[in-house]
Amino acid sequence: MPGNPLPTLDPPAPADTTWRFGAALLSNGKVRFQLWAPNAAPGLTLEVDGHAPVPLVPDAQGFAVADVACAPGTRYRYRLADGRAVPDPASRLQAGDVHDDSVVASPVGYAWQHAQWTGRPWRDSVIYELHPGLAGGFAGITRQLPDLAALGITLLELMPIADFPGTRNWGYDGVLPFAPDSAYGTPDALKAMVDTAHGLGMGVMLDVVYNHFGPDGNYLADYAGDFFRDDIKTPWGSAIDFRRPAVRRYFQENALYWLQEYRFDGLRLDAVHAIADHGWLPELAATLRASLPGRHVHLVLENDDNAAHLLEQGYDAQWNDDAHHVLHHLLTGETRGYYAGYTGQPGADLARALSEGFVYQGQPSAHHGGTPRGEPSAHLPPLSFVTFLQNHDQAGNRPLGERLVHLTEPARLRDAVALQLLCPHVPLIFMGEEFGARTPFLYFTDHLDPALAQAVRDGRRGEFAGFFDDGDTRRVPDPNAARTHADSDPWTSPPADADDWRRLYRSLLALRRAHLAPRLEGCEATHAQALDDRAVHVAWRLQDGTRLAVLANFGPASVALPQLAQDDARLPCLWESRPEAARGAASGTLPPGVTWFLEDAR
Structure with missing residues (x-):
């Protein structure tokens, strides 16, 4: 459905606004406080520092609104009828943690140095996912940006930054979606990071969570129970009720807020299969694109449902778990859990993933x-x-957080990197991969409530009860221990071969940038064949008609090639992951490794 543009959050000066959530600066020097509280008991009040409490009565739509003369930096809170003080669920800034006061924040004030930046086209995207806390917060990320740009990264993706309990968290326990967590730095530090990236020609995406709130610090159920529905349960509790216009508006405003005020270049929507009303997703995409004309805004889904139709309704792409799972099985031989669904014919599955995207396109899934x-x-x-x-x-969802360098041989991992980075799909690199980091990436939290911390600890260990042959789950690191967080930092101890890995990534990304990115729009697969259970031949026609082909063999022995594969092996070689691989393929025998061919490669 067509989207209705939402109001701008970055005007030249504070102005009247039609935003429905949060504390908004008005042009008359006042601040409009707006709370959706359709189920609040009588006695709800707004408390603003320096002012007498303001009684609030929600209107027919459930909104309680009050205008108060105060300035940015003023603390405020909502007092429920039972006496508890709660933060604004649309707080732009917290004076402490998720249970503390909210702070009136101004959308203006930061002097953008690259205000004319409109982004880069999706075809240029090489994504780098990182955890902001492990990277040193917003200031630490800023210091790393020149090296990432030199590597060939064009789109940085931050794991969620919405305010979460404590100082250590993956980000998926966020409860205040509009407030950047202060553990990572100030709002201006975040803007400076995005601004610096833009000056280096790099976009920045943000991972956002619209399918649930975290278990600590969310008070919505106490005064806005209509935010949730009791007929659908999710792994995190009652489902969010996207049938309600106010709920839809809350998340629409949140999405635009990040894109407009902080000038993020896109959003990655976490686990949308857990959003019961999928009709809201096309509405969101249409609204955002109508609100931000002239900008390259990238919208990416994580969706276990493999709902391909959403990728024709405003979303650029989906994280392709299918491609990962079959490659992981080929590299490691693992068959536990969801990997079991990719063991029957992995060669055919890989050929399908490379040429068609999803492996599962409607067939039954045992998992x-x-x-x-x-x-x-x-x-x-x-x-x-x-x-x-x-x-x-x-x-991180492995019990010990191992990276692939611990699970497969270096040569096989280099094969897989070559396959990923030159494939016409959009590549995503996880922090540390580019220098062969050996540190694990573990699940970590910082819950101050001992009972909640113990519940998370028990739940994590219970989840992996069948993983260890001896049944001893005590080896699963305690998520709430500070050591677990520290052990996950990939930059603390780079391996001896870090420079070798960086050279590999730089070389492959340079080839992608020079030969592929300019002609990926309109690219289509023209051939896909499993040569055996571990080898494939796939070819694409690029935008200008040029032929791109890959011959990949993840098995231990050479494979005989059919005539068409031999023909492609006589095209100019763009990259071979192992010496003499291209020559062997041209002679009719494909050795282990990955070799790319491009019709006009020089």
């Missing part, structure tokens, strides 16, 4: 109880899929 999973995706362009070898989930 999903035998129900059909996915929709046909072969008609979608390769740029509709984000392909990765690792990410926060795939490393």
